Amino acid sequence: MASYKNMNNEIITPDIEFEQKLRPSSFNDFTGQDKIRERLELFVQAAKERNDVLDHVLLYGPPGLGKTTLSYILANAMDANIKCTSGPVIDKPSDLAGLLTGLEKGDILFIDEIHRMQRSVEEYLYSAMEDFVIDIVIDQGPNARSVRLNIPPFTLIGATTRSGMLSAPMRSRFGLTNRLDYYNTPHLSDILKRSANILNVELVESGATEIASRSRGTPRIANNLLRRARDYAQVKADNIITAEIADHALNLLDIDCDGLEEMDKRLLTNIIEKFNGGPVGLNSLAVSVGEEAETLEEVYEPYLIQEGFLKRTPQGRVATLKAYEKFGIIPPNQI
Numbered sequence: 001m002a003s004y005k006n007m008n009n010e011i012i013t014p015d016i017e018f019e020q021k022l023r024p025s026s027f028n029d030f031t032g033q034d035k036i037r038e039r040l041e042l043f044v045q046a047a048k049e050r051n052d053v054l055d056h057v058l059l060y061g062p063p064g065l066g067k068t069t070l071s072y073i074l075a076n077a078m079d080a081n082i083k084c085t086s087g088p089v090i091d092k093p094s095d096l097a098g099l100l101t102g103l104e105k106g107d108i109l110f111i112d113e114i115h116r117m118q119r120s121v122e123e124y125l126y127s128a129m130e131d132f133v134i135d136i137v138i139d140q141g142p143n144a145r146s147v148r149l150n151i152p153p154f155t156l157i158g159a160t161t162r163s164g165m166l167s168a169p170m171r172s173r174f175g176l177t178n179r180l181d182y183y184n185t186p187h188l189s190d191i192l193k194r195s196a197n198i199l200n201v202e203l204v205e206s207g208a209t210e211i212a213s214r215s216r217g218t219p220r221i222a223n224n225l226l227r228r229a230r231d232y233a234q235v236k237a238d239n240i241i242t243a244e245i246a247d248h249a250l251n252l253l254d255i256d257c258d259g260l261e262e263m264d265k266r267l268l269t270n271i272i273e274k275f276n277g278g279p280v281g282l283n284s285l286a287v288s289v290g291e292e293a294e295t296l297e298e299v300y301e302p303y304l305i306q307e308g309f310l311k312r313t314p315q316g317r318v319a320t321l322k323a324y325e326k327f328g329i330i331p332p333n334q335i
Contacts, residue, residue, distance in 0.1 A: 022195045022223050023069050025076055029194070032187040032219075033066065036178045040070070043176060044077045053106050054078055054155040055175030056129055058114075060163035062302050064220030065180040067159035071110045074157065082108040087117035093124045097136050097149065100128055105152040114158035115165040122170055129156055129173045161298055182217030182306060185209060191219050192226050196241070201230045206243035214250055214259040216303045228253060258307065258326070263291065264300055265327075268309055271319040272329055279316030 024030045027041050040057075047054045054074065059067040068084075075082035083099065090096050090111070103109060111117070128134045134149050158174065160166060171177070183191075189208040196203035203226070211229060215222035226241075232249035233241045241249075254262045270288045271278050286293040291300075301317075304310040309323040324331045 022198055024073065024194075027073055027077065030066070030069065030073060031190045031194070032183045033070075033180055036070075036180065039176070039178070040074060041077070044074065048078065053153045054108075056156045056158075056173060057176045057178070058158045058160070058163070058166075058171065058174035059178050059180060060160045061180030062182065062218070063161055063299070064218040065182070066219060067180060068110070068112065070180075071108070071157045071159065074155075075108045075110075078106065078108070078155070080106045080108050080155070082110055084110045084112070086112040087114045090117055090121050093121055093136060096121050096124050096128075097134055100134055100151045100154075101149060103152055103154045106154070107152070108155045108157055110157045110159070112159045113161075114170075115160040115162045119167070122167065125156070126169060126173060182303075183219060184217070185212045188212035188215055188217070188219065188222045192222055195223050195226055196230075199226070199230060201226075201233065201239055201241065203241045204243075207241040207246045210243040210246040211241075211250070214255050214257065216259045217306075225250060225253070225255070259303070260309075260326075263289065264304060264309075267296065267300055268304070268319055268323045269327060271310075271317060272324065272327065276332060277324070278311075278318035279313050280318075281316045285317055 027037055030037055044054060057071075057074065059070060061067065071084075072082060081104065083103065085099065090099070099109060124134055124136070128151060132151050132153050134151060135146050136149065137144055137146050156174075158166075158170075163171070163179075189205070189212045192208045192211055193203060196208070207229070211225050212222060215225055229241050229246050229249040230239075232252065233239050233245050236248070237245045256265075260268075266289050267285065270285065271280055274288055275284075280288075282293050282297060286296055289296070301310060301312070305312065307322075308320055309326065311318045311320055321331060
């Protein structure tokens with residue numbers, strides 16, 4: 001896939017460029033997550049009236065719900081610069097020190113996947129978040145000495161899909177903690193209509209509803225499906241996306257009316273057919289479907305559980321009655 005670098009020397013692929021093009025830049029353009037949006041707008045206004053920095057913010061929830069987008073919106077609302085990195089990239093305390101000492105007053109440091117930061121590095125953040133100082137050790141052995149560096153007041157925004165993996169000391173240092181939930185179909189329809197307008201493609205109401213209802217409650221997936229429906233409509237339907245055209249495009253992608261894709265269906269049918277409906281351990285299930293256990297747990301299971309196709313129990317994963325009905329299979333206890 002072709003790619004290029006932007007002014008910050010970051011590699012930009014067409015998919016990332018597409019996301020950035022559709023990303024809202026203000027609270028007014030952001031659809032959904034109403035309570036979170038209202039809270040953040042209030043705290044931003046209060047901080048600006050006091051001429052103070054915004055308190056540290058933790059955003060958590062499944063992938064694709066707008067954690068990064070909200071971080072950029074907060075930076076715009078605060079008229080602040082934002083520096084972005086991710087937990088696995090900050091490998092050593094010196095990497096963190098370099099990031100923090102490069103900040104100016106009021107800047108925002110956004111750390112994606114903050115739960116994957118090394119614990120030894122994380123501990124250096126504690127004093128930075130509370131007192132805006134960082135203590136680093138120079139040299140080794142008998143020549144080792146600690147140096148305290150003052151850093152300007154800043155806002156840390158942490159984003160994570162696994163809030164339970166954050167340590168208690170780290171979590172307690174975030175003043176504003178917000179969980180992002182899956183979007184409903186009307187909100188996704190509004191997002192799709194805005195995206196279609198930016199992409200200059202005609203999307204009728206029924207087409208937006210059809211795509212939204214099969215987008216797993218996730219704006220990122222909805223926009224990606226819109227992109228595929230646009231391709232289909234361009235070739236087959238004079239650039240007009242109706243419900244029928246959207247249905248044909250999504251069927252071509254093997255996404256059914258419940259928003260389940262091929263891996264979702266494989267996961268459920270494996271539990272039903274190979275493990276008698278469960279319970280089955282996550283690692284056994286991962287081997288059975290040929291996917292990483294962590295991917296199943298983070299990407300596929302949350303939606304299947306929310307929609308009532310799957311249950312997590314202490315003994316393992318269990319297919320629900322709804323899953324049996326989905327595939328027209330009679331549950332063992334009803335035979």
